[in-house]
Amino acid sequence: MSKNQGEWKNTGAQSAPENKKKRYRRKRKSASIYFLLWTVFSAFAFLMLLLFGITQYVVTAQVFKGEAARDVGDKGQRIQKELSAPLPSTENFSIYVERLAHRYDVSVVLFNAEGDVLLPKPQEGDSAAITKKQANKLLQELSKREEDSVVYEGDGEYVYGAELKGIDGSVSYLYVAKSLGLFEAANESMGIRLLLASLFTFVLAFAVASAVSGWLTRPIAEITQKSRRLAEGDFDVDFHGNDYGEELASLADALNFARDELSKTDAMQKELIANVSHDFKTPLTMIKAYASMIKEISGANPEKREKHAQVIIDEADRLTALVTDVLDLSKMRSGLETIRKESVDISTAVEEILSRFEYLESEHGYILESHIERELYTVGNSVKLEQVLYNLIGNAVNYTGADKKVFVNLCKIDDTLFRFSVTDTGEGIAEDELSTIWDRYYRSSQAHKRPVKGTGLGLSIVKTVLQKHGFAFGVESRQGEGSTFYVDFPMEGENA
């Protein structure tokens, strides 16, 4: 057995922690905060720019085109009117049309029903001011709408068209156009500006992401490094997170709490091992000493031999009880043991346990008063629950005052619950110890003279058993006046 343990320790101590460390340090596949932030910032900026670009294009196009249509319509009408009026005598018609075009900042063309340009006269070698296609389109629009004048969007321009009737009855057509070139130029320059803005935003996203991720990951890296130290058993680490916002502050608080709990548990485990080994050693020393005494001195004296043998038996009993308790606790805590549940008559169990203490009343003057309601059943493990009741009554007897009084009570609270309580008149328990007595594992102060033998693990067993059952329990105590330990049992049929 001891050999096995030794072997396990050797292999475990050398390789397991190293393997674990390697496992934890393995490269993770998930992306870093820096990369995530950069992606999110860039995607956000890109979306915003896209949205801005689209709205800008659509709105500008609508406003500009609306304005261009109104403008060309307005100017076209005025030009039509001026052309219908008699010519200033000094002017030649062709120059007059050119002047109008210049004045209104539009192009003005007159063509006939065949689509041939009349004015401005195409110079030799030059192409006409408008193509036949443009002229035909105007004629088409005019006939389609059956109006005297039309405004429509042509190829890269807005066009006003109207029919002009000469005094001689001839018909010609007026073509007034305003180019959309300005809008397209503005649009192009806006595109370039948006592209530059996108580039700038990506660079900015890069800078902001690295600044923010640096700010965010610094405390996380610090916390990770400290957690590793904590895992290696350094309980002096202190986690800070206050400078980095509420979430990290509460993470640091939680880790500080975990550290305190771990260090308490660690101290308790060490204390447990020290005390249990001390308690194993004491009876073993006694057994050895008394066995030697029987061998060398009292062997021939039946009276002394009897006394010394009894000491050996008592000490062996103590050892057995201690081993049983330690095993029980570790089995329950490790979760290896499943608690078998059945219907338990707590009333009968309490009475039976009280009868085990009767010798204290007859031989040591203790007064155990009890008020027990009959037929109170719960569902649980009878052996473990009896152990709980025994430990609590035993403690009350051990720690009660000089009047040696103990009160045991079992009564219904309501239709779903009944309460077991045991009250003593002893020193009581200091307030700051009330929550820790359950976790103390073991307390070595054996100064108190105990009529009931305890292994020092009593309350730990009580807590573990009751938590496994899911039953509520607690203690109320006033220093100098005594303590009351209680357990609330769910009635059979009401168990969770």
Ligand code: ADP
């Ligand atoms: P033990 O009684 O063997 O020391 P327990 O686990 O049963 O171990 O109890 C743990 C500690 O809780 C005791 O050492 C004692 O200090 C305190 N305690 C338990 N029951 C009482 C009680 N009824 N009155 C005062 N202190 C108590």
